[in-house]
Amino acid sequence: MATIEECRAALEKLSDNMDRAEGDVRAAASLDRSVSCLITDLDVTFVGRMTGGRIVVQDTLQGPPREKAQIRLAMKGDDLLAMVDGELHFARAWGSGRVKLEAGLRDLFQLRKLL
Template structure:
């Protein structure tokens, strides 16, 4: 099982990957939105912002998200690490329910290129 530190590191690597992306992925993540990522097996939530194609993790706390972020993710720590490492496809994980992504309709339409 991935640790809290490994999950924070994976979010940092995901941010680095997004900032280096181009084309549709870069356009899809060029938002300024609040973000939460609930790691279900650790019952910890990372909060921050998706801003200009980068994820800025500001804080973490025990339990589910305390406030409703504009973009909300939920998954196990192992799935987060596997996705960032390229061993788990985000679209397939989302379609199978392993990863939950919630956002407003417009944001979902922009983020669909990540699927």
């Protein structure tokens, strides 16, 4: 089972990958939105902001998010690590229910470019 530190490092790596993106992916990554990522097996939520092509984690909370972020993710820690390491494809994980993504319709259309 992934640790909180490993999950935070995975989010940082994801942020680095987004920062280096180009084209349509870069445009999708440049959204300015609040973000939460609930790690279900650890019962921990990372909250922050997607801005400037990066995800900036501002806080780590015990339990589910206290406020509704504009982009909300939920998954197991091992799935987060596997996605960031390229071992698990996001669209496949989302389609099978291993990863939950909630956002407004316009944001979902933009975020699909990241897939």
